[in-house]
Amino acid sequence: MSDDPRVRLAVATHAYLEQRIDEALAALGGDLSGPAADYLRALCLANGKDLLKSAALFQQVAEK
Numbered sequence: 001m002s003d004d005p006r007v008r009l010a011v012a013t014h015a016y017l018e019q020r021i022d023e024a025l026a027a028l029g030g031d032l033s034g035p036a037a038d039y040l041r042a043l044c045l046a047n048g049k050d051l052l053k054s055a056a057l058f059q060q061v062a063e064k
Contacts, residue, residue: 008029025045025048038060
């Protein structure tokens with residue numbers, strides 16, 4: 001996979017839309033940040049039933 005953050009975000013978004021949550025989170029990794037990546041990560045976590053982490057990320061996005 002490319003190291004370009006835009007490509008990684010696109011791959012993660014596509015995986016999320018295909019309901020492949022684990023693959024989306026793997027594409028995001030732990031080092032990709034910013035409002036778009038954080039929002040997508042929060043969506044994935046909400047879908048994966050980790051609501052507390054998801055809510056915290058949504059709040060961080062709203063504060064940015």
